[in-house]
Amino acid sequence: MLALTWDGTRSRVVADAPVPEACDPTSAVVRVRLAGICSTDLQIIAGYMGFRGVLGHEFVGEVTAGPEAWVGRRVVGEINFACGRCPTCLAGRRRHCPSRSVMGILAADGAFAEYVRLPIENLHHVPDGLRDEEAVFVEPLAAAVEASLQTAAFAGGRTIVLGAGKLGLLVGQVMAARGDDVTVACRDRAACVQVEARVGLCAAAVEDVRRGCDLVIEATGTAEGLSLAMDLVRPLGGIVLKSTIAERHALDLAPLVINEVTLIGSRCGPFGPALASLVEHGVRVTPLIDAVLPLRDGAEALRRAAVRGTKKILLQPGA
Amino acid sequence: MLALTWDGTRSRVVADAPVPEACDPTSAVVRVRLAGICSTDLQIIAGYMGFRGVLGHEFVGEVTAGPEAWVGRRVVGEINFACGRCPTCLAGRRRHCPSRSVMGILAADGAFAEYVRLPIENLHHVPDGLRDEEAVFVEPLAAAVEASLQTAAFAGGRTIVLGAGKLGLLVGQVMAARGDDVTVACRDRAACVQVEARVGLCAAAVEDVRRGCDLVIEATGTAEGLSLAMDLVRPLGGIVLKSTIAERHALDLAPLVINEVTLIGSRCGPFGPALASLVEHGVRVTPLIDAVLPLRDGAEALRRAAVRGTKKILLQPGA
Numbered sequence: 081m082l083a084l085t086w087d088g089t090r091s092r093v094v095a096d097a098p099v100p101e102a103c104d105p106t107s108a109v110v111r112v113r114l115a116g117i118c119s120t121d122l123q124i125i126a127g128y129m130g131f132r133g134v135l136g137h138e139f140v141g142e143v144t145a146g147p148e149a150w151v152g153r154r155v156v157g158e159i160n161f162a163c164g165r166c167p168t169c170l171a172g173r174r175r176h177c178p179s180r181s182v183m184g185i186l187a188a189d190g191a192f193a194e195y196v197r198l199p200i201e202n203l204h205h206v207p208d209g210l211r212d213e214e215a216v217f218v219e220p221l222a223a224a225v226e227a228s229l230q231t232a233a234f235a236g237g238r239t240i241v242l243g244a245g246k247l248g249l250l251v252g253q254v255m256a257a258r259g260d261d262v263t264v265a266c267r268d269r270a271a272c273v274q275v276e277a278r279v280g281l282c283a284a285a286v287e288d289v290r291r292g293c294d295l296v297i298e299a300t301g302t303a304e305g306l307s308l309a310m311d312l313v314r315p316l317g318g319i320v321l322k323s324t325i326a327e328r329h330a331l332d333l334a335p336l337v338i339n340e341v342t343l344i345g346s347r348c349g350p351f352g353p354a355l356a357s358l359v360e361h362g363v364r365v366t367p368l369i370d371a372v373l374p375l376r377d378g379a380e381a382l383r384r385a386a387v388r389g390t391k392k393i394l395l396q397p398g399a
Numbered sequence: 400m401l402a403l404t405w406d407g408t409r410s411r412v413v414a415d416a417p418v419p420e421a422c423d424p425t426s427a428v429v430r431v432r433l434a435g436i437c438s439t440d441l442q443i444i445a446g447y448m449g450f451r452g453v454l455g456h457e458f459v460g461e462v463t464a465g466p467e468a469w470v471g472r473r474v475v476g477e478i479n480f481a482c483g484r485c486p487t488c489l490a491g492r493r494r495h496c497p498s499r500s501v502m503g504i505l506a507a508d509g510a511f512a513e514y515v516r517l518p519i520e521n522l523h524h525v526p527d528g529l530r531d532e533e534a535v536f537v538e539p540l541a542a543a544v545e546a547s548l549q550t551a552a553f554a555g556g557r558t559i560v561l562g563a564g565k566l567g568l569l570v571g572q573v574m575a576a577r578g579d580d581v582t583v584a585c586r587d588r589a590a591c592v593q594v595e596a597r598v599g600l601c602a603a604a605v606e607d608v609r610r611g612c613d614l615v616i617e618a619t620g621t622a623e624g625l626s627l628a629m630d631l632v633r634p635l636g637g638i639v640l641k642s643t644i645a646e647r648h649a650l651d652l653a654p655l656v657i658n659e660v661t662l663i664g665s666r667c668g669p670f671g672p673a674l675a676s677l678v679e680h681g682v683r684v685t686p687l688i689d690a691v692l693p694l695r696d697g698a699e700a701l702r703r704a705a706v707r708g709t710k711k712i713l714l715q716p717g718a
Binding site: 167168173176226230292306314315316321322323324329330331333334335336337338339340341342343344345346347 | 486487492495545549611625633634635640641642643648649650652653654655656657658659660661662663664665666
C-alpha cells in the first residue's frame with residue numbers, strides 16, 4: 081500500500097508498505113479516508129521522539145477488518161495504545177500508560193497510509209451528520225477539550241489565547257462554547273481580522289490585550305509566550321501550557337509563586353466530548369483547512385505544512 | 400522603642416524608633432511578645448523587595464491600643480494590608496490586592512519591635528491553650544495550609560516534600576494531618592533521622608524516594624528541586640511551588656506538558672485554618688525552634704538564622 085514514512089533521515093512516500101492485518105479480536109484495520117498533518121509530525125521529521133515508520137495520527141476512516149460489529153463503520157481513533165494492566169492504566173490514566181505506543185509518534189505505524197491498525201477500544205463511531213473534513217479534526221479538538229476539562233474552575237471567566245495557530249483557535253472555540261469571554265492575542269491587526277473571519281472569535285493585537293484575565297492558554301510554544309502569560313493572568317488565575325517548549329529556556333517562575341498562579345500542562349484529550357463539541361456546539365474546523373492533497377504528494381505536503389502561518393493540510397489516500 | 404531595622408545597607412537595632420499609634424478606628428497597636436525570623440527576612444537584607452524600615456512579619460502579641468473589644472487580647476496578625484476597594488479585593492482576593500502593603504516586607508513597619516500597628520481586620524485572637532512559642536508559627540503555618548487548600552484534589556494521596564527546612568516540615572505535617580501519605584526527601588540519612596525525631600514525619604534520602612507520587616511540595620527554592628519534582632510526580636499529578644527561585648534558571652518544562660502535571664504557585668494563607676491545625680490537629684512547631692534571643696541582639700540573631708540548617712530563631716522584645 082501507499083504510505084508516507086519517516087526513516088530517521090527523510091520522509092518519503094513508499095508504494096510497497098505492507099497492509100496491516102487485524103491480528104487478534106481486540107484490533108481493527110481502518111481504510112483511511114482523510115488524515116491531517118499536525119505540528120507533532122513536523123517535530124518528528126525534525127528528530128523529535130526518534131520515531132521510525134508510517135507517520136500520522138489524525139484521521140477519519142472506515143473499518144475494513146476486525147470484529148463484525150465494527151466492520152463498515154466510519155470511525156476516528158484515539159492515538160495512545162495503552163497496556164491496560166499497569167497501575168497507571170488501572171488508576172484510569174490510560175493515556176499516560178508508561179508502556180504505551182502512540183500511533184505515528186511512538187512505536188506504532190500511523191495513518192498517513194491507505195490502511196492503519198489500532199485497538200478497537202480506541203475507535204469512536206462518527207455520526208452521519210459529520211463530514212470527513214470535520215471528523216478528521218477530532219484528535220486535535222480532543223486536545224483542546226482536555227484544556228477545558230482541566231480548567232473547570234475558571235469556566236465563564238475572561239480567557240486569553242496566546243497563539244492564533246490551529247490548536248489555539250480550537251481551544252479558543254471550546255472555551256467560548258463553555259461560556260468563557262475569549263480573546264485571541266495576535267501578532268498584529270491583520271492576523272486579528274483573519275481570526276475573527278475564520279472562526280468568529282474576538283481577537284486583539286498582543287499590545288492591546290487587557291491584563292488581569294482569569295485564564296491564559298499558552299499555545300505559541302515559546303518561552304516568551306509563557307512569560308507573557310504570567311504577565312497577563314490575574315493573581316490566583318490559571319495558565320494552560322498547551323505545547324512543549326522544545327529547548328531549555330531561562331525562566332523566572334517567581335511571579336507564579338507571588339501571584340499563586342496555577343500552571344497546567346495539557347496534551348491529549350478524550351474523543352467523546354470532542355465529537356460532541358463538533359456536533360452540538362458548532363465548533364468551526366473547516367475554516368482551518370488550507371489544502372487537501374493526495375497522499376502520493378505527502379513529502380511535498382509536509383514541506384508546505386512547515387511554512388509559518390500554514391493552517392491544516394489534509395492528506396487523501398484515495399485521491 | 401527598640402526595633403530591628405533595615406536601611407538598605409545594614410540591619411541594626413535602634414533604641415529610638417517611634418512607638419506606632421492607633422491612628423484610626425480600623426487599626427490597633429500590638430505589644431509584641433515574640434517574633435520569628437523567616438527566610439524572607441534574610442532575603443530582604445540581601446536586597447530583595449527594596450524594603451526599608453522595621454523588619455519582621457511573624458509575631459504574637461497583645462493589643463495595647465485600638466478598638467475597646469480588642470484591647471488586652473492576645474493576637475496574631477495577617478501580614479497583607481489590603482485596600483479593600485479595588486476589583487481584586489472585591490473579588491475576594493485581598494491577599495493579592497495590587498496596592499497592598501505587607502508588614503515588614505513592603506511599605507509597612509514590621510514586628511521586630513516592641514510595638515507594631517496593623518489593621519484590626521488582620522487580627523486573630525489566640526486561644527488560651529496555645530503558648531506564645533506555638534502561636535508565633537501561625538503565619539508560616541498559614542502558608543503551609545494554603546498549599547493544602549490549593550491541592551484538595553490530591554488529598555489522601557502519596558505526597559513527597561522536597562526540602563526539610565522549616566516550611567517543608569510545616570507543609571508536610573499539614574498534608575499528613577489531612578490524610579496524605581507523606582515522605583520528606585532529605586539530603587542524607589542523618590537528616591532523615593532528625594526529621595523523624597523532630598516532627599514525626601516519614602523521611603527518606605532523595606535517592607531512596609519512590610517515584611510516581613501524586614503530589615510534590617517543592618520547598619527547596621532551587622531550580623534543581625523543580626526538575627526533581629517533575630521527575631518524581633506521576634502523570635496528571637501536582638507540584639506545589641512553595642518558594643521563589645530567585646534567579647532565572649534554564650528549565651525544561653516539556654515533562655509538565657507530556658505528563659499533564661499541574662504546577663501550583665503558593666505563597667500566603669489564611670490564619671483561621673492555621674490556628675485550627677495547631678489546636679486540633681497537633682501540628683508540632685516547637686521542635687522547629689533553635690533559639691529564643693532578646694530583640695536587642697537582633698542583628699546577631701539574623702546572622703545566626705542565615706547559617707544553613709538553622710531552624711527557627713525567635714526574638715523576644717521584653718527580654
